[in-house]
Amino acid sequence: MQETLTPTRRRLALPIFIACAYGLAWLVALPLWLGDGLNSPWFMVVTIAMMFTPAVAALVAVLVERPQKKARALGLVPLQPVGRLLRHLALGLVVPIVVCLAALPIGHLAGVFPADFTGLSGFQQITEQQLAQAGVDELPLPIETLAALQIINVLVAALVINLLPALGEEIGWRGWMLPKLLRFGPWGAIGISGIIWGLWHAPLILLGYNYPGTPGWLALIAMVALCTIMGGVFGWLRLRSGSVWPAALAHSTFNAAATTYLLFIAADATFDPLQATITGWTGWILPAVVVLLVVLTGRFSPVSQETAGDLPRDDQ
Structure with missing residues (x-):
């Protein structure tokens, strides 16, 4: 027997998904709030566990709406044509590294990121301090x-x-949720998904994660801005590839590349994360341009049915 998406189930699925994703995130982060916050020995375990809560929420939403093709509703398929998938996987690996590295000279030119691009003095200082703590007196290799x-x-x-x-994360945000928001148009989908994704980080951001020393309300606004812009990039990869895998690789690469500023910061330097690196406004310029071009050229939309099949949408 084929399952059908009734209007009631479609309406309930999205709010249930959001409630589950938020509720589970706060529940998982509770040990940090009851303990030592970001200094808790459980911090890494909590953050990793929290990243799986959108996928759990998406599975709950799929149980509510009961689509005929559950793997497709989550963005796990299709994986063909293979050439298109590989192209977008390559973009998912390269684009986040480019935007994270480009944020540094842009921030330096704006006067908000103290850089040493040639001498790598800050990286050398950090490395020497880490080696000294381990009892090593000199660098094992050239900096x-x-x-x-x-x-x-x-x-x-x-x-x-x-x-x-x-x-x-991506199974929830871009795999399942983003297609549900396409009925609001590209800007609406990018904006709404960015707000939902950004505020989901509240359990960590309000503890000082990403924006230490910044008032909680301002840190949340910054996180929403960052998630809206980068979510537009990830969403583009999801929609044009037809599956969630390129978006997941882009998200993974972004998390890995976000700390590359440590390679190029000047010795004894500090900066405001609201202004510099990919977390600050100077880092948002290049990915915002990418999202703008993607939308204006009509590429923030699902690939055609001839190449991807019926990408799930809320109005189908």
Whole structure:
């Protein structure tokens, strides 16, 4: 017997998804609030567990709406044509690294990011401090070689370490939720999904994550802005590939590349994360331009049925 999406189920699925994603996120983060916050020894475990809550919420939503093709509703398929999938996977690996690195010279030109692009003095200082704590007196390799190894580590983290947690988020945000919002048009889908995704981070942001020392309300606004812009990039990859996998790889790569500023910061320097690196307004410029071009060229839309099949939409 084929299952059908009744209007009532369609209307209930989205609010149930949001309620589950938010409720589970706060529940998972509760040990941090009852303990030592970001200094808790459970911090890494909590953050990774929290990244799976949107996928759990999406599974609950799928049980509510009962679509005929559940894997497609979650964005897990199709995986063909293979050439198109591989192209978008490559973009998912490259684009986040480019925008994270481009944020640094833009911030430097704007006077908000103190950089040392040639001497790598800040990276050397940080590395020497870490080695000294381990009882090592000198660098084992030239600082340039160590910096190159860190870039390789970004690729390893993107392809192996971060991918599964990132998929946990993307199954919910871009895999299941984004197609439901396409009825509001590209700007509406980008804006609404960005607000929902950004505010979902509240359990960590209000503890000082990403924006330490910033008032909670302002940190949340910044996080919503960042999630709206980068969510537009991830959403573009999801819609044009027809599946969630390129978006998941992009999310994984973004998380891995976000700390590459440590390679190029000047020694003894500090900066305001509201203004510099990918978390600040100077870092949002390039990905915002990408999203603008994608929308204006009509590419923030599902691929055609001839190449991807019926990507799930709320009005179908």
